[in-house]
Amino acid sequence: MKKIILVNGSPRKNGNTAQLLKSAAIGAQDAGAEVTTINLYALNFKGCTSCFYCKLKSKEHGTCAMKDDLSPILEEIKLADAIIFGSPIYFMNLSSGMIAFIERLIFSNYIYSTEIPTVFPKKLPSAFFYTMNMTKDHWEQFNMEHLAGMYERFSENVLGVKPKRLLAFDTLQFKDYSKYESSIFDEQHKIEYRKKFWQTQLDDAYKIGRELVIS
């Protein structure tokens, strides 16, 4: 049975990112896979501390020397058949939890070699899901392609496969906007956008989950 790992880089266990990941999980399960979901914000871990243990010639490349809640998960990923990185956009970047996770996974399997830059033991199909307040126009205006492309290229270099991508714009941040100071948002527009596009995005997530398993 194939195994897919879904990584939720949002602290919200039922937020936008989590909902897309759940849909991908159903797609993967329908294709016969076993799904493991990792909620990064439920774990106690840090980003890379730059110890360079993973680059030492005398040690085993591909192993992160840091010992925390992420350690067994980094090993589990080496046995998986696919992975999805799901992150909300925070300050025009991935969430700090997702960045820390990527540092630990990708840097520990990357070596400064003029030959092959990766020691990851297999080719691992992947996808990046991004959820955000921004509209598609903002995504382009702020050149977010550069940011997403950068994370995706690092992942491709190490995991060996170009990641798939899902962009979810104009997400609902609050259930009831009237409770929060949020006058920069048009609640009515947010609700209508949700009604119009969310199911399509869940369907796209489902398809990606399925495709990652059958690819």
Ligand SMILES: Cc1cc2nc3c(=O)[nH]c(=O)nc-3n(C[C@H](O)[C@H](O)[C@H](O)COP(=O)(O)O)c2cc1C
């Ligand atoms: C700390 C913080 C910073 C954020 N910064 C941005 C941002 O720079 N651009 C943006 O489009 N949305 C930003 N957002 C909104 C979230 O990206 C958006 O609501 C996302 O869909 C939340 O995902 P979740 O429901 O899975 O938690 C921010 C939210 C938080 C909490």
